[in-house]
Amino acid sequence: xxxxxxxxxxxxxxxxxxxxxxxxxxxxxxxxxxxxxxxxxxxxxxxxxxxxxxxxxxxxxxxxxxxxxxxxxxxxxxxxxxxxxxxxxxxxxxxxxxxxxxxxxxxxx
Numbered sequence: 241x242x243x244x245x246x247x248x249x250x251x252x253x254x255x256x257x258x259x260x261x262x263x264x265x266x267x268x269x270x271x272x273x274x275x276x277x278x279x280x281x282x283x284x285x286x287x288x289x290x291x292x293x294x295x296x297x298x299x300x301x302x303x304x305x306x307x308x309x310x311x312x313x314x315x316x317x318x319x320x321x322x323x324x325x326x327x328x329x330x331x332x333x334x335x336x337x338x339x340x341x342x343x344x345x346x347x348x349x
Contacts, residue, residue: 243346247344247345249277255270271310271319287300299334301334307333308327
């Protein structure tokens with residue numbers, strides 16, 4: 241079942257270095273702004289939470305959770321790609337598949 245959880249936060253791209261330097265090398269200000277809208281309660285009752293803890297992305301879907309490390313060397317230097325790969329890995333750990341289509345964020349559970 242594919243669930244639309246949020247619209248992609250394109251305004252967060254203004255926080256990508258060098259426009260807004262943060263010293264992290266992975267754009268943590270961008271990451272925080274991007275994942276904030278992903279904390280939702282869906283219409284069919286699924287509770288989805290996403291947060292950053294250091295370099296880790298933690299994604300929970302109801303009682304299942306997954307985590308992934310944002311890897312700059314492997315997926316960088318673009319912070320968008322680093323975050324997308326971390327969200328994909330974290331969603332797989334939670335038993336789902338993360339995708340972005342037409343600026344909408346989906347989880348396939």
